[in-house]
Amino acid sequence: MHEIITVQLGQQSNYLATHFWNTQESYFTYSENEESPIDHDIHFRPGLAPDGTETFMPRTVIYDLKGAFGTLRKLNALYDVNDEANPPQALWDGTTTLYRAPPLAESAYTTSLNQGLPPPRLTPASIRFFADYSRVFYHPRSLIPLEYGIPAPAPPFERHAAGEDLFAALDREHDLLDRDLRPFVEEADCMQAVQVFAGLEDGWGGFAGRYLERLRDEYGKVCLWVWGVQEGDGWLLTVRLTQDRRLLRLANKARTLTELYKQASIVVPLAVPERLPARIHLDPAVQWHTSALLAAAVESALLPSRLKDPAKRESLGGMAEVLNTMGKQSVAGLQMSFARSDSEDQEDIRPRKKLSEEELSEGVQLDVRFTPSDQLEPYSRSNGFDRPRVFSQLIASRGYGDEEAEDVEMDELGRRVRRSAYEPVTKSYNSALKFPLLDSFPEIFRGDDGEPLTGAINITSSLSTDSSVSSRLKQLRSTVIRSIGLEDRETLGNELMEMADEYHEGWSSGSDEGEDD
Numbered sequence: 293m294h295e296i297i298t299v300q301l302g303q304q305s306n307y308l309a310t311h312f313w314n315t316q317e318s319y320f321t322y323s324e325n326e327e328s329p330i331d332h333d334i335h336f337r338p339g340l341a342p343d344g345t346e347t348f349m350p351r352t353v354i355y356d357l358k359g360a361f362g363t364l365r366k367l368n369a370l371y372d373v374n375d376e377a378n379p380p381q382a383l384w385d386g387t388t389t390l391y392r393a394p395p396l397a398e399s400a401y402t403t404s405l406n407q408g409l410p411p412p413r414l415t416p417a418s419i420r421f422f423a424d425y426s427r428v429f430y431h432p433r434s435l436i437p438l439e440y441g442i443p444a445p446a447p448p449f450e451r452h453a454a455g456e457d458l459f460a461a462l463d464r465e466h467d468l469l470d471r472d473l474r475p476f477v478e479e480a481d482c483m484q485a486v487q488v489f490a491g492l493e494d495g496w497g498g499f500a501g502r503y504l505e506r507l508r509d510e511y512g513k514v515c516l517w518v519w520g521v522q523e524g525d526g527w528l529l530t531v532r533l534t535q536d537r538r539l540l541r542l543a544n545k546a547r548t549l550t551e552l553y554k555q556a557s558i559v560v561p562l563a564v565p566e567r568l569p570a571r572i573h574l575d576p577a578v579q580w581h582t583s584a585l586l587a588a589a590v591e592s593a594l595l596p597s598r599l600k601d602p603a604k605r606e607s608l609g610g611m612a613e614v615l616n617t618m619g620k621q622s623v624a625g626l627q628m629s630f631a632r633s634d635s636e637d638q639e640d641i642r643p644r645k646k647l648s649e650e651e652l653s654e655g656v657q658l659d660v661r662f663t664p665s666d667q668l669e670p671y672s673r674s675n676g677f678d679r680p681r682v683f684s685q686l687i688a689s690r691g692y693g694d695e696e697a698e699d700v701e702m703d704e705l706g707r708r709v710r711r712s713a714y715e716p717v718t719k720s721y722n723s724a725l726k727f728p729l730l731d732s733f734p735e736i737f738r739g740d741d742g743e744p745l746t747g748a749i750n751i752t753s754s755l756s757t758d759s760s761v762s763s764r765l766k767q768l769r770s771t772v773i774r775s776i777g778l779e780d781r782e783t784l785g786n787e788l789m790e791m792a793d794e795y796h797e798g799w800s801s802g803s804d805e806g807e808d809d
Contacts, residue, residue, distance in 0.1 A: 294334060294482055294483075294484040294607060295333065295334055295335075295351055295480040295481065295482065295483050295484065296334050296335055296351065296483075296484060296485050296486070296487050296597065296598075296608065297351045297352070297353075297473070297476050297477060297480065297483060297485075297486050297487070298335070298350065298351060298352040298353070298486075298487045298488070298489070299352070299353050299355075299473070299486060299487070299488045299489070299490075299503065300352060300353070300354045300355065300356075300488075300489045301355050301488065301489065301490040301491065301496045301499055301500050301503065302355070302356060302490065302491040302494070302495075302496035302499075303356060303357075303360050303422070303491070303579075304491045304496075304521040304522070304523075304579070304583070305489035305490055305491055305496070305519075305521055306354060306356055306360070306422045306489075307422045307579045307580065307583035308489055308519070308521055308583040308586050308587050308590065309352070309354075309489045309587075310422040310423075310425060310426050310428075310583075311583055311584050311587030311588075311591075311732070311733065312489075312587050312590065312591055313350050313352070313426070313427075313428045314425070314426065314427045314428060314730055314732045314733070315587070315591050315727075315728060315730070316330075316332075316335055316336070316350070316428075316591075316598075317427050317428050318427075318728045318730055319332070319725075320332065320348075328600070329599060329600055329601065329723065329724070329725050330598050330599065330600060330725070331598055331599065331600040331605070332348065334597070334598045335350060335351055335598060336348045336349060336350055336351065337349055337350075337351050337431070337476070337479060339431065347429070347431075349428075349429060349430055349431045349434070350428060350430060350431075350434065351476050351480070352430070352434050352476075353433075353434055353436060353472050353473055353476065354430065354434050354435055354436060355436045355438060355499075356436075356437065356438065357437070357438055357439075357440050357448070357449065358437040358438060358439055358440075359437075360421065360422075360437075361421065361423060361435060361437055362396060362420060362421025362422070362423035362424060363395075363396050363397075363398045363399070363402060363421070363423050363424070364421070364422075364423035364426065364430070364435060365435075399418060399419075399420070399423075399424035399425075400412050400418065401414055401418065401424060401425060401732070402423070402424065402426070405427060411731055413731070414580075414731070414732065414734070416575065416578045416580060416581070416734075419578075419579075419580045425580065425732040426732075427730070427732055433472070433475055433476075436472055438458065438462070440454075440458055449494055449495035449496070450494050450495060450537075450540065450541075450544075451494070451495060451498075451540070451544065452494075452495065452497050452498040452543070452544040452547045452548065453495075453498060454495040454498065455494070455495035455496055455497060455498025455499035455500070455501075455502075456498035456499070456501065456502055457498075458495065458498075458499060459498070459499045459502040459503060460502065463502070463506070468503070468506070469506050469507070469510055473486075473507075477511075483511075483514060484514075484515065484607050484608060484609060485514060485515035485516070485517055485557075485597075485607070485608035485609060486507060486511070486514060486515070486516050486517070487517050487519070487594075487608070488500065488503070488504065488516065488517065488518045488519065488556075489519045489521065490503075490518060490519070490520055490521065490548075491520075491521050491522065492520040492521065492522045492544070492545045492548045492549070492561060493522045493523065493541040493542070493544050493545050493548075494541070494544060495544075497520075497544050497545065497547065497548030498544070498547070498548065500518070500520075500548065500551075500552065501547070501548055501551030501552060501555075502551075504516060504518070504551070504552055504555040504556055505551070505554075505555055507555070508555040515557045515558075515607070515608045515609040515612055516555060516556045516557050517556070517557060517558050517560075517594075517608050517612065518552055518556045518558065518559045518560065519560050519562055519590060520548070520549075520552065520559055520560065520561045520562060521562050521563075521583075521586070522541075522545060522561065522562065522563045522664055523541075523563065524563040524564035524565060524566065524576060524582065524664070525563070525565065525566035525665055526564060526565070526566040526576030526577075527564075527576045527577055527582070529566065529576075530576050530577040531577065535668065538668055539668060539771070539772065539775050540775075542666060542668065542768060542771055542772050543772040543775050543776060545561075545664075545666070545768070546768050546769070546772045546776075546784060546788060547784065549561070549623070549765075549768075549788075549791070550784060550787040550788060550791065553622060553623065553787075553791055556622060557608075557609070557612040557616065557622060558611075558612045558615055558616065558622050558624055559622055559623050559624070560623075560624045560625070560626050560755065561623070561625075561663065561664050562586050562590070562626060562662045562664070563662060563663070563664035563665075564576060564582045564585055564586065564662065565660065565661060565662070565665075568660060569659050569660065570738075571630075571737065571738045571739070571740070572585065572660070572736055572737060572738070573735075573736055573738055574734070574736045578734075580734055581734050581736055584733055584734050584736060585660075585736060586662065588628065588630070588727055588751060589626055589627075589628040589660070589662060589751070589753050590626070591727070592628065592688055592690055592727055592751040592752075592753040593626060593628075593686070593688055593753040593754075593755050594608070594611070594688075595688055595690055595721070595723055595725070596611070596688055596721040596723070597611065599723060604721065604722075604723065606721065611686055611755070614684055614686055614717060614719050615684050615686060615755060615756070615757050616684075616757070617683050617684045617717055617757065618683070618794070620794045621683055621684075621757045621761075621794050621795060623757070623761050623765075623791070623795075624755050624756060624757050625661065625662070625663045625755070625756055625757070625758065625760070625761075626661075626662045626663075626753065626754070626755055627657070627658035627659075627660060627661045627662065627753065627754040627756070628658055628659070628660050628662075628751055628752065628753040628754070629658040629659040629660070629751070629752050630659075630727075630737060630749050630750065630751045630752075631691075631749065631750045632739060632745055632749055632750070655679075655680075655682030655685045655716065655718075655754075655756055655758065656685065656687055656754055657679075658752060658753070658754055663760070663764070666764055666767060666768045666771070667767065667771070668771050680758040680759045680760035681716075681758060681759040682716045682756055682757075682758045682759075683716055683717070683756075683757045683758060683759075683795075684716060684717040684718070684756065684757050685716065685717075685718045685719075685754055685755070685756040685757075686718075686719055686720075686721070686754065686755045686756070687718070687719070687720040687721070687752065687753070687754050688720070688721045688722075688723075688752070688753050688754075688755075689720070689721070689722045689723075689750075689751075689752045689753075690722075690723045690724075690725055690726060690727060690750060690751050690752075691723075691724065691725070691726040691727070691748070691749065691750030691751065692722055692724065692750065693724050726748035726749060726750060726751075727748060727749050727750075727751045728747075728748050729745060729746055729747060729748060729749065737749060757795070758795070759795050759796065760795075761791075761792070761795040762792040762793070762794075762795035762796055763792075765788050765789075765791050765792035765795075766788070766789070766792050768788065769784075769785055769788040769789065769792075773785050
């Protein structure tokens with residue numbers, strides 16, 4: 293079945309992944325006359341609840357600090373067969389006193405879903421945890437709350453080393469992969485990949501680096517696809533983060549990127565840009581909003597990996613192979629554009645019959661680019677208009693019929709010729725399946741009249757590797773290098789430069805162009 297197992301690390305990742313799983317759940321059909329274009333077995337596992345009820349739950353492992361799960365319980369309505377008011381009797385028949393922490397109140401949205409009632413409209417004020425807008429039941433093995441103390445003076449879990457230390461302590465005691473991941477791997481028929489959502493800028497980056505190292509040791513050549521989430525410039529300007537805190541986050545990211553680069557098949561850093569098209573309305577300080585925009589692009593970009601039609605389906609390994617053209621270009625960027633299916637502006641993002649030579653060389657540019665700026669001052673983002681050299685690009689369009697998107701890209705022979713000639717490689721995918729705007733999804737997409745869009749929308753997304761990665765890595769190195777301890781400074785600096793060299797305009801790592809420090 294070529295299953296994909298997901299690992300979610302930290303609050304930012306869990307907000308994004310909750311939108312992802314809500315979208316996957318919406319693809320289920322319950323009528324004999326209606327067939328979903330999605331192969332649900334790729335992301336969902338069949339099972340039986342204790343009472344014999346058939347279940348279908350995500351193949352995912354969710355890590356977060358204790359308390360961040362909110363009302364999400366290990367024993368949900370499908371597995372909690374005991375009456376809480378009358379717990380089972382233990383062997384001890386003497387007097388016992390049971391102490392319970394006051395339970396958190398469910399959100400009105402969750403309560404309505406559990407009762408089968410139409411849920412109320414969600415607002416930022418009604419979202420306390422990612423559980424408050426979740427539409428999915430998880431298997432008890434999926435939820436892994438972690439204990440972590442709060443060191444002074446830094447806020448909890450803010451330092452990269454804290455994540456490394458936490459992973460080392462837990463792995464030494466429990467063997468995390470054996471305890472948490474292996475049960476999902478063993479019940480898969482043929483696991484094709486592990487998809488990881490991870491924060492890059494805090495302790496979860498350190499945790500992710502060690503987790504990926506163990507994954508690669510344990511599962512060898514399996515595709516490891518990482519979505520690296522970080523805060524965007526709009527959030528940084530809103531919360532007015534101090535320069536020291538911003539520098540710490542960038543130093544954390546530099547360490548995390550070099551570690552993930554060694555292990556992952558593809559790493560896609562993600563951040564919501566400060567400037568957005570007029571038809572996207574969101575509050576950059578509201579994680580429910582920003583994670584929804586990221587989820588729309590992420591879910592659309594990898595839609596081909598879960599399509600039921602074998603002629604249209606592509607494995608994550610196959611997509612990674614196209615992106616990582618030369619074998620060491622594993623850091624990719626994500627873009628997207630959207631349109632209402634009945635609007636005129638969809639012409640701008642509709643797949644063409646054939647890409648122009650300019651698009652093959654320079655890549656298709658979409659409305660929203662999720663590449664983090666990685667600058668110390670958010671408002672100092674470069675205003676240059678130089679277009680980067682594109683090495684490879686995957687374009688996924690949804691909401692369009694096959695007649696609108698036949699023969700969008702070159703054939704496999706054409707890609708081989710361009711690869712051997714060190715020319716950009718492009719591959720495109722198309723699906724008629726639109727992106728659903730669920731009641732759990734914020735009203736961030738607007739029409740030309742400014743009113744929120746409802747129902748579903750067309751989305752074109754792009755994953756690409758290009759020469760801008762080189763300049764960003766060098767800039768990141770210049771920004772953080774003096775804040776790194778002497779014992780690590782040379783190693784980290786060299787690793788960032790080696791990564792940057794793989795993305796030079798000329799595709800050669802022999803150039804010294806742009807070196808600093």
